[in-house]
Structure formats: structure tokens, C-alpha cells
Amino acid sequence: MGIKIVPRHGKSLKDKLYLPAIAGGMKTTFTHFVKNLKDTSNLKTMSYPEVQPEDLSERYRGVHRLTKWDDGSEKCVACYMCATACPANCIFIDAEERFDGVAEKRPKQFKIDLLECVYCGYCVEACPCDAIRMDTGIFSFTGSSREEFVVDKEYLMSNERSKDLNDG
Template sequence: MGIKVVPRYGKSFKDKLYLPAIAGGMKTTFKHFVKNFKDIDNLKTMAYPEVQPTDLNERYRGVHRLTKHENNTEKCVACFMCATACPADCIFIEAEERFDGYDEKRPKEFKIDLLECVFCGYCVEACPCDAIRMDTGIFSFTSSKREDFVLDKKALMANERSKDLNNG
């Protein structure tokens, strides 16, 4: 067997100090600082939350919503496909029998924990009834209590599709 010897670089005292690399990095940072300081109007920043993003397209995944039939009942049939597909295990469903003639069952309880959600969209892809979507356009969700980040069925059905994303 042939053994290949690979030479190791950085053995000199100058390389071990890392000072030239640090100086090079500081030089690049200082060049950007001077350039941005001279032309402040050309900076690519926005004053969030006063200025909201306008570049959201229809594929943007925001906070979830449950879709409804024409009579405002949920389309969800409590098949548990979304909860099964969820890698974060943040969807909790409790089913009950349905007597309104649409389907056999519906969710008695449907909760999504937004603090555990990774917003991957697998729940939307897995849903056979197109009952769950992530097209609300809500991208910032703040609160001071953890309980506010757990959205129940009522809150999910109250979320509407974003008007900005409707034009896409």
C-alpha cells in the first residue's frame, strides 16, 4: 500500500499567530464600513417593524391557517396526515364524529405550537383535503407568554389568506 504524505501548512511562527489573517479580515471590514458610511442612502436595510417587507411571494410560508367550506365549517377531516408528516411534532389533533354531511369526522381540537414549528411546509403537502395552508403572510408573531404561540382551531380558522399573496 502506498502511503501519501500530505504536507502541513502553517508551521511558521507568523502563521501560528493568525495576526496576518486577522489584519486581512479587519481590512475588509473597514473598507465596507467606509463605503457604507459615505453612501448611507444606498444601504440595504429597512426599519422593521415600521417598514414591512414587500418582497413576499406566493411560495412564502407564514403562520398556518385552516381552510373552510362555504358554510364556514372546517375542511379538515382529522386524518392526522399533517401531524404524521411534521418533523417537529408540533401539531396536536383530537378527532370527533361529524354529523353535518360533509365527512365522517372532524377535529375536536387542532393545535399548532409555533415555537416548535420549523415552518417546513410538510403539513401543507401532506394534507389530502387542502385543509391547512401557510399563506397568511404573517411572518412575525410576538408575545410575552408561551401559551400565545400555541394556536388552536379557532385561531387557525380566523387567520385569512394574505391579500399581498392573493395577487400572485
């Protein structure tokens, strides 16, 4: 009738204890350890973050930035499109009225939780004003507390486009 019966393995006590499998894994690990200890020239390691990777694509997404108009004011009109498109729900915007005639409103608060962000770029694609970008060239972001990873509008506006990306 087309039914295939597959015999189940691992019924013996030796297989149930997983000891041979653990011993085999430890043997492989120890063999690599001894080989690398004898000849360290074949190790492919990098002193990160002191030495940054050089094989990153131009399209690699870094930390976000908010773009500005020529007068220094933010391009963001607090339309919430980026926050709506974000699959991680890590963008928080609080809008206020704008009185300079550039737009109707602007973000009073604009925060991104970098620990929640999956760096997908949907926020950049969804923005109708080209106000948010991920071309800073900042690929590693470190901090000692969770609060340091929630970046605000001032931080996002202070980020500039990477010089390496400007040349291309």
C-alpha cells in the same frame, strides 16, 4: 501509488495564534464601516417590520390557516395526515366525534408550534381535505413568550387568505 502528500501549514507560532488572520478580518470590517459611515446612500437596509419586503414570490409560505365549509365549520377531519407528514413534529391534534353528518370526527384541539415549524408545506400537501393552507400572507410572527408561538384552532381558523394572493 497515487498518494498525494499535502504539506500542513500553520506550524509557526504566528500562525497558531491566529493574530494576523484576526487583524486582517478587523481591517476589512473597519474599512467597510468607514466607507459606509461616509456615504450612507449605498446601504441596503429596510426598517423591518415597519416596512415589509415586496419581492416575495406568490408561492412563499406564510403562517398556516385552517379552511372552513360554507357554514363556518372546519374542513379538517382529524385524520392526522398533516401531523404524520410534518418533519418537525410541530402539529398536535386531539380528535373528537362529530355529530353534524359532515364527517366522522373533527379536531377538538389543533395546535401548531410556529417556533418548531420549518415551513416546508408538507402538511398542506398531505392533507386529503384541503383543510390546511399556508397562504395567509403573514410572513413575520412576533411574540414575547414561547407560548405565544403555539397557535390553536381558533387562531388558525381566524386567519384569512391574503388579499394580495386573492387577486392573482
